[in-house]
Amino acid sequence: MSQQALDRIVAALSDIELIDPHSHINPHDPASHNLADILGYHYYTELAHSAGLPADRIEESDISPKELVSRLVPKLDSLDNTIQLSWLVEIARELLDVDIDRVTSDNWEQLYDAAEQKMSAPDWESEVLKRSKLKQVFLTNDFDDPLEGFDTDRYIPCLRTDDLVFHLHQPSVRERVANATGVEVTDAKSVWEALGKLFSHFKSKNAKACAISLPPDFVPTHVTDEDAEEAFMRLTDGRPSIEDRQVVSRFVFWSLAEMCAEHRLPFDLMIGVNRSVYPAGVHQGRDLYDSRCSLSQYAELFNFFPQVTFPVSVLAPTMNQELVSYAWIFPNVVTSGHWWYSNIPAHIEPDCRARLQAVPRTKQIGYYSDMYKLEFGLPKFAMYRRVLAKVLLEDFVIGHGWSEERAVDLGQTVLRSNVESIFFAD
Amino acid sequence: MSQQALDRIVAALSDIELIDPHSHINPHDPASHNLADILGYHYYTELAHSAGLPADRIEESDISPKELVSRLVPKLDSLDNTIQLSWLVEIARELLDVDIDRVTSDNWEQLYDAAEQKMSAPDWESEVLKRSKLKQVFLTNDFDDPLEGFDTDRYIPCLRTDDLVFHLHQPSVRERVANATGVEVTDAKSVWEALGKLFSHFKSKNAKACAISLPPDFVPTHVTDEDAEEAFMRLTDGRPSIEDRQVVSRFVFWSLAEMCAEHRLPFDLMIGVNRSVYPAGVHQGRDLYDSRCSLSQYAELFNFFPQVTFPVSVLAPTMNQELVSYAWIFPNVVTSGHWWYSNIPAHIEPDCRARLQAVPRTKQIGYYSDMYKLEFGLPKFAMYRRVLAKVLLEDFVIGHGWSEERAVDLGQTVLRSNVESIFFAD
């Protein structure tokens, strides 16, 4: 494999302006203010905790940002092999202009100060977007988010629906629905009415997707209105059984898919997460998965809603092989990014390779950042581009005798064009 | 990795005359007549459909071959990344002598005409076999195939038994059995009698294997004649329960294994397919799998029939790791090819690598084409040989210091010799 050819392909892919189709950016405060905003990212806190730093050292209330960083830094040496640490070094070099190759007790304060200075510039947000070649960024919005006070063309709303599907038995969630829509959710009909209002609101604010994360044992099926009524009665009575909650979850989920059809929104499925498997972990560092999960659980859904596009992310790397096969056959199943525990080059490379070899090129969303702060877009997309370039070079330029231009064009399709054709088709 | 060494190994492997141990060739009409026979292969129709071409555009009755191709061609651009499209280009170049690197709206008619001209030559079938270095090709024959009117030394019969195991509850299948054997299947004893006649018939016609594809939830177990009788009674009464059908399936499957022992035929197990997961898909583009399947489901079978060789194919790539381990331990379990959704280089390479590192060389059937038309043998075996050559070079020549000759000899064993020793031993 020629290093020069690889470098050329990486460079060509780096020229592509990006639309990030999934993030957790707060549009009212998108960029970091100091190094603690960077190191506070759950990947660092959970890895530092995993390497032995007690959770209360990290999550003590009222510690200053600088104090938090000072506590995390000594643990970074134990993590310096991880891809996440390489993102930190890349942020330092490419965004903060600090030329280091690791963060140590000796240099962290210098980095801290440089970060604070850079990040206090009034145009820092724009600067980060520009250096990252990010044109637009999708958000993850609570269903009752008013979606006001920010530029919805730069930060694209996305209706996140976990609470609606899995927590409607909580009075507080039903109250939030009532506040957001004026509808008291008490039965199938009122769910429909409420969802209709939420979708109309989101669509009016430029939302381009509906999204949800799902546990590995979730099996969506069609629940009739009649079957749902009894479960709703006990739900609002406050004494739903496990089965009632399951019926309601399935009913609301299915209704969301119907709304996606009606309002022509893709429905992002992020399949496979078990919440709070490690309850003593740090914030956002408690979830894991059970790889005994199959997309066959979703076959009924994919069949029932041919008019809805489902960009599917899987958490367990072993599930990528099913994802490739299901996207190969079902017109409405699209492969989507490399999620969370799958988001390391060791998994991205085989997953990306299989997708490029077997799924129509128009049905692949190459990557999304999943970031909480804008600064992570640059190193995460850079990591993906390097893997993508390697696969393009090995499998297409060398393997099939393609020109580099043709290979880069394929890269452009999965990196950028498909985001437009899939989410902005309407 | 030296490109020259790789090329030398590919070239040496390409000199090996092949016996294709599994295909769906129709021996009465083995080669294509026009480009529609090529593009009508389910891989293209299902991928084009997956990329957005409506099924009825593909499956409309009474459209001409040229019209079908004209409808598929505009979608090929969306598939040009897939390994299947690379087979098409390789067929064009290596068999049709048309030097293109993609099929477009501009060049397809030229290709169509060239194909029609080539394929109308009286020796086209022989020409394809010759260019593909194919000496013999295994078939997939219905149990009631008379196996007449073709050269059974060139096209080797194989008794396919899915209908017998899974559809004996259908009167039409029992009728076919009666027509083929003169035996009315009503109980365990008559099943035995009928199977005996089928096996004798197939053996007399040079059959070299019995084969079946199996769903992921199938668990073969020994069913006694007594246990089978009640189920058969209800089956022939026309009111079998799900359990009755399951008992009959297991009984017939086990009986087939006994017949394989008695008639000394290997029993090809193709494990893991769920039929019609996507019923609205195009013909042969409806099946998928559930990777939650284990070869431990077959342990009782492998133990019970030490005298029967089981060439095992798995559909879910994740199952390859179990297949390697089971073939490592069980003398009668043989790894067999790279089936369907596993048949892309991204999966073949790690699967082939693991097999070559851990399974006795004499117990590996490297590849079969699974083709419906002869023209696919060339690009499919070529794809496999390139992967095989890469693994031989990296793991054996570079990794163990083997000479290229020794590595090629290993390749020859899995590509050719084992097909002979496993299927032609008798």
Added chain:
Amino acid sequence: MSQQALDRIVAALSDIELIDPHSHINPHDPASHNLADILGYHYYTELAHSAGLPADRIEESDISPKELVSRLVPKLDSLDNTIQLSWLVEIARELLDVDIDRVTSDNWEQLYDAAEQKMSAPDWESEVLKRSKLKQVFLTNDFDDPLEGFDTDRYIPCLRTDDLVFHLHQPSVRERVANATGVEVTDAKSVWEALGKLFSHFKSKNAKACAISLPPDFVPTHVTDEDAEEAFMRLTDGRPSIEDRQVVSRFVFWSLAEMCAEHRLPFDLMIGVNRSVYPAGVHQGRDLYDSRCSLSQYAELFNFFPQVTFPVSVLAPTMNQELVSYAWIFPNVVTSGHWWYSNIPAHIEPDCRARLQAVPRTKQIGYYSDMYKLEFGLPKFAMYRRVLAKVLLEDFVIGHGWSEERAVDLGQTVLRSNVESIFFAD
């Protein structure tokens, strides 16, 4: 990838003196006496049997070592592709100073004689340890092993507990407990007392770990003393149900974890083996696995015992991805080696790569030999080092621009330092 750089990294890793954290060495007879001790290793006997050598040819009683070797040698040609055969060749070259590249009917007697001569030297054991750079080797000791008559600083005891957890319903096992501890095990309290004595004994003899292998369907949960009592009553009555045995297994397992906490011993979990799947196989060549197993089965355990370190090995290669994720999050979960069916480069490379990219470097035990005779340490660790060096070069030197020194330091951490920090912390 530069071959010279790879060679330099392999050489640097080869300079590291090793502590082997898991083996089955008999400390009273650690090294081989002849080639039959090498070829009698179950990997060779089971592969030769799998390739067609009848078990009774291998396991006939009263055959001489030379006769056994003479029977195995003709089958080695069928196995010469396996990584296990490459170990044999490497033993011949590096330890026996016989320069061969395969073992054949022509050269085996020469090798046999050379082995016998070398192995009869009084310092053979020390010579093997020296050439293998092995400083210390962990053992696998039955719970009633007196641990006497050998140097427990060179051969580190490890309390193996399979019998206690899974076979306590056998009177013979309870008798062995009584003989070893003076405690008749009849209820929860006496189990505690007996385990306390066993742990004290092992700790007094320099034991550094407790270990167990577990079937894929084992789900450890907390069993209260009260719940355990009834099961114990029926157990000692001799009429335990399957459920009773399960309750006792879980109770004893949980008690072992509590003992590990109290006595500050890491608890090695080797997850996923099904025993005697192929009962007609040769000794130690009968076990396989079912990959439908998840570390989520162990979440309750990991949460309940934050103070116990669990070095986890998985048998099914597909489970490595869960292992990486669980070690990424749980502070007390450590990745441990590449076990048995996962112990081939085809699986080690992706597994090692994922671990190095996502698990804190301090939480990875790179490799253990699992060997029965000392001679296997050299080729097995050499195999691992070559894979490790490749990953270090590709992912860290080339991928992240690290110096080779920094990459080798990471290698040293997983190869050696972590064994010390994890097992010798106390």
